[in-house]
Amino acid sequence: MLEKAFKGGQKYWSLLLGLAILSGVGFACFMLQLNQGLKITGMSRDVSWGFYIAQFTFLVGVAASAVMVVLPYYLHHVKEFGRITILGEFLAVSAVTMCLLFIIVDLGQPMRLLNVLLHPTPNSILFWDMVVLNGYLFLNAVIGWTVLSAERKEMPPPAWVKPLIYISIPWAVSIHTVTAFLYAGLPGRHFWLTAIMAARFLASAFASGPSLLILLCFLIRKRTNFDPGPSAIEKLSKIVTYAMITSVFFLLLEIFTAFYSKIPGHMHGFVYQFAGYEGHAELVPFMWLSVILSVIALVLLVPPQFRNNEKLLKIACLAVFFGLYLEKGVGLVVTGFIPNVFDKVTPYIPTAPELAITLGVWATGFLIMAVLYKVAIGVKEEIRA
Amino acid sequence: MEKNRREFLKIGGISVLGLSALPVFQALAQEKGPRYKPDPKALKGAQWAMIVDMKKCWEQQEKRQCKDCILACHKIHNVPDIPDQKREIKWIWLEEYKHAFPDQAHEYAPEKVKESPFMLLCNHCSNPPCVRVCPTKATFKRSQDGIVMMDFHRCIGCRYCMAGCPYGARSFNWGDPRPYLKPEDINMTYPTRRKGVVEKCTFCYERIDEGLQPACVEACKVKALIFGDVTNPNSEVRKILSGHYSLRRKIELGTGPNVYYLI
Ligand code: SF4
Ligand code: SF4
Numbered sequence: 001m002l003e004k005a006f007k008g009g010q011k012y013w014s015l016l017l018g019l020a021i022l023s024g025v026g027f028a029c030f031m032l033q034l035n036q037g038l039k040i041t042g043m044s045r046d047v048s049w050g051f052y053i054a055q056f057t058f059l060v061g062v063a064a065s066a067v068m069v070v071l072p073y074y075l076h077h078v079k080e081f082g083r084i085t086i087l088g089e090f091l092a093v094s095a096v097t098m099c100l101l102f103i104i105v106d107l108g109q110p111m112r113l114l115n116v117l118l119h120p121t122p123n124s125i126l127f128w129d130m131v132v133l134n135g136y137l138f139l140n141a142v143i144g145w146t147v148l149s150a151e152r153k154e155m156p157p158p159a160w161v162k163p164l165i166y167i168s169i170p171w172a173v174s175i176h177t178v179t180a181f182l183y184a185g186l187p188g189r190h191f192w193l194t195a196i197m198a199a200r201f202l203a204s205a206f207a208s209g210p211s212l213l214i215l216l217c218f219l220i221r222k223r224t225n226f227d228p229g230p231s232a233i234e235k236l237s238k239i240v241t242y243a244m245i246t247s248v249f250f251l252l253l254e255i256f257t258a259f260y261s262k263i264p265g266h267m268h269g270f271v272y273q274f275a276g277y278e279g280h281a282e283l284v285p286f287m288w289l290s291v292i293l294s295v296i297a298l299v300l301l302v303p304p305q306f307r308n309n310e311k312l313l314k315i316a317c318l319a320v321f322f323g324l325y326l327e328k329g330v331g332l333v334v335t336g337f338i339p340n341v342f343d344k345v346t347p348y349i350p351t352a353p354e355l356a357i358t359l360g361v362w363a364t365g366f367l368i369m370a371v372l373y374k375v376a377i378g379v380k381e382e383i384r385a
Numbered sequence: 386m387e388k389n390r391r392e393f394l395k396i397g398g399i400s401v402l403g404l405s406a407l408p409v410f411q412a413l414a415q416e417k418g419p420r421y422k423p424d425p426k427a428l429k430g431a432q433w434a435m436i437v438d439m440k441k442c443w444e445q446q447e448k449r450q451c452k453d454c455i456l457a458c459h460k461i462h463n464v465p466d467i468p469d470q471k472r473e474i475k476w477i478w479l480e481e482y483k484h485a486f487p488d489q490a491h492e493y494a495p496e497k498v499k500e501s502p503f504m505l506l507c508n509h510c511s512n513p514p515c516v517r518v519c520p521t522k523a524t525f526k527r528s529q530d531g532i533v534m535m536d537f538h539r540c541i542g543c544r545y546c547m548a549g550c551p552y553g554a555r556s557f558n559w560g561d562p563r564p565y566l567k568p569e570d571i572n573m574t575y576p577t578r579r580k581g582v583v584e585k586c587t588f589c590y591e592r593i594d595e596g597l598q599p600a601c602v603e604a605c606k607v608k609a610l611i612f613g614d615v616t617n618p619n620s621e622v623r624k625i626l627s628g629h630y631s632l633r634r635k636i637e638l639g640t641g642p643n644v645y646y647l648i
Contacts, residue, residue: 037580038542039559044471048547048557108542108557108581115521115541126520126545187514187638188551265488341553342480343487346471 001149004378005371011223012374019367026360029353030105038108041354046346047337049106051358056102058208058329059095059365060133060179061201065209066092066140067172068239074165080232083380086151087220087228088213089144090372092172095209096137098365103130105357125181132175139168144372152379176201183336191269192336194257200250201328206243208324210236211317218314220373226380237313241301244320248294251327269335272345280345283335286326293323426596430614432531433509433588434622434643435602436631441609443501454504455479457604458586463577465565474556476586477506477601486634498648504610506601507554507586508634509533511641515546515555524583530614531643532588542581551638555585588612615643 008016033040043050069088072078104110121127143164150157180198183189214236217228258266271277273287300306300316307313339345350358445451458464458477467473479502483490490499513533515524523540526533547555561580571577575591578584589599597603602610613622622645631645 037558037560039472039580043559045473045547045556046471046553048544103543106543108544108583109540112521112539112541115523115539119522119539121520121522123517124520124545125518126543130520182545183548186518186549186551187640188635189548336548341487341551342484344484 001145001152001375001379004375007378008374012370015370016367019363019370022363023360023367026357026363029356029360032353033105033357034110038106040351042348042350044346044348046340046344047334047348049333049337050348051350051354052102052106054329054333055358055361056099056106057179057201057333058325059098059102060176061205061324061328062209062212063092063095063099063136064172064176064202064205065213067169068206068210068243069213069236070165070172071169072235075169078235080229080235084213084217084228084232084236086144086148086376087216087373089140089147090369090376091209091213091216092140093137093144093372094365094369096133096140096175097368098361099133100137101361101364102358105361125178125185129175129178129182132171132178136168136171136175139164139171143168144376148376148379152383154383173202176205183333188341189336190263190265192332194254196250196253200247200254203243203247203250204324204328207240207247207320208328210243211240211320214240214317215314215321216373218310220377224377224381225384226377233313234308237301237307237317240317240320241307244294244297244301247324248298268339272338273331273335277339278345280338280347282347282349283331286330290323290326290331293319293326297323424595428593428596428598430530430620431616432511432614432643433593434613434615434645435506435509435588435599436611436622436625436645436647437504438609438611438647439501439503440647441607442504442605443497445607445609446501452479453604453606454601454610457600458589460570461572461589461600462575463566463572464584465562467562467565472559474558474562474584476556476584477504479503480505486632488635488637489632503646505552505554505634506644507533507588508552508640508642508644509588511643512639514549514551514640518545518549520545527590530593532590532593533585534587534590535583535585537576537578537582537584540582542583544583546583551635551640552642555583557583 029040041050041052066088069081069085073081073085104113107113116127116130143161146161147157177198180201183192184194184197186192214233217233217236221227255270258270268277272280273283275281276284297316297319300312300319307316334348337346337348442451445453455477459466459475462476464474464476481502482494482499485503485505492499509532511531513524513526516526516533519525520543521539521541523536524533524546525536542557544557547557558578558580562578566577589597589601592599599610599612602612611622611625613620615622615626617623625647626645629647631647633642633645636642
């Protein structure tokens with residue numbers, strides 16, 4: 001089946017080339033980082049996790065969202081999703097790959113990565129995060145590939161994938177829950193120390209991932225002969241709507257708890273994000289942009305006549321994706337360190353090499369996705385023809 | 386040819402020696418318990434603790450800007466002197482009251498307390514979050530005496546422990562620390578670190594195991610630092626704690642810090 005990835009038009013190849021160049025630049029910067037150490041990033045003693053871990057956190061959500069097409073199709077027999085489950089699974093494969101790459105580029109000693117397996121430490125959430133992420137990658141790669149091969153032969157998929165599919169559903173929830181636990185279980189980091197963290201992560205995941213999937217479906221419909229079908233997109237857009245409402249609601253719950261209790265530690269993070277704290281306001285424009293995007297998204301998603309309008313739906317999906325990206329992929333992680341444990345502010349601004357490495361990892365992920373989607377769509381076109 | 390034969394004999398000799406040593410190794414390996422013999426002089430305690438008598442400390446700080454403990458600790462452990470505050474490494478350091486005790490500080494505290502810096506170091510917590518989160522056991526609690534240890538050679542540099550420690554007691558080597566050491570000052574009996582690993586105070590476990598007090602305690606001329614076993618009712622630390630009111634940092638977090646402050 002892989003041969004399908006090698007037969008493509010000029011647009012396909014230039015896309016791959018562009019992505020490859022970006023990941024090459026990222027890789028070169030990573031080599032520099034290996035040589036110099038993480039001092040080439042903007043991180044510091046006070047803000048010891050930065051952009052890399054934030055991207056990882058956001059992308060876990062994108063990965064987990066595959067379950068939003070798999071679950072209705074396999075558990076509730078929503079036929080419309082049959083055509084796009086593979087797209088959801090392959091999106092998960094590329095998103096999890098990016099997550100793992102972001103963890104690797106964030107390590108001070110990446111050559112010692114295997115220590116996590118050589119000295120398994122069940123009391124560390126990071127150990128479990130490794131387990132669930134790798135497991136999820138494996139599940140989606142195997143399920144996606146097997147189901148697609150069967151589809152190509154126009155046969156039902158082999159019986160042994162069924163249990164894997166069922167396992168993959170709670171597993172998707174686990175990757176995001178465990179990632180939330182990375183933050184939610186730390187004493188002294190008030191901004192993260194909230195029992196609702198995992199729920200918030202899941203809500204935003206089920207909004208951001210499917211909205212990306214909708215955008216990809218539109219793109220695929222325009223560029224290839226494969227049509228994911230309007231009803232699949234319509235169903236997905238409903239999922240995005242409910243998930244986005246829940247996500248905003250959960251955020252408001254946090255804000256209520258912080259500001260009604262008036263406990264300083266719980267308020268400071270939000271104050272830093274939205275108003276600036278002790279003269280530091282690095283995140284303020286981004287966080288307000290995130291709020292504006294979320295409001296736009298809700299206005300366009302909630303009334304059905306807007307949601308069912310393709311143009312508006314596209315805008316809404318972009319707003320959801322970037323709004324949540326700013327919240328999780330820019331704000332959440334850094335704010336946990338500001339103010340720091342001494343109640344001081346050390347601002348964090350990512351450096352150019354750090355951004356290049358980040359972009360390189362994203363490009364690698366999209367490269368993998370482009371190839372996998374090419375194969376999947378090739379098969380779909382072939383059986384239709 | 387001549388040289389080759391010599392090499393051959395040498396290797397052969399070593400191999401024979403090695404083989405004859407094998408039964409000894411096996412016998413040693415089968416033995417249960419520690420694989421080395423502890424120094425009989427080693428200090429013994431079930432949970433080490435430190436008392437910092439701030440009155441004595443402040444007197445010295447005023448008198449001669451005393452930093453004896455910091456200098457002693459950082460010198461003996463090859464702690465690099467990195468000027469950039471964002472990337473610095475510190476095992477024991479001075480911090481203002483309102484930053485050391487952000488949850489207890491109030492504006493009506495005595496001027497003296499508000500204005501004078503406190504001596505901070507790793508608290509060797511009874512229930513340390515840094516140990517809980519470390520995915521490789523590079524940070525671990527020594528079972529015999531509760532020292533929170535750091536294995537520089539195992540650490541993968543994930544910095545989870547830094548997010549976990551609520552006391553800012555851990556430093557990360559953002560770059561190679563060695564250029565920040567003066568070659569003539571390097572202590573050859575203690576390892577230097579490399580980039581990409583975390584480090585912190587280890588209560589001088591290497592000195593305790595030889596029967597010595599921690600370097601900072603030894604360096605303090607006025608005995609403002611007192612070290613001892615807090616589980617032993619007859620120890621000096623216990624006597625002081627039962628006679629004075631003392632403070633610990635962020636006790637509401639339940640980590641059980643073992644550094645006490647007398648004011
Ligand atoms: S003070 Fe920080 S580094 Fe030291 S034991 Fe406690 S949590 Fe760990
Ligand atoms: S940085 Fe090192 S010591 Fe800290 S949690 Fe990671 S592996 Fe453990």
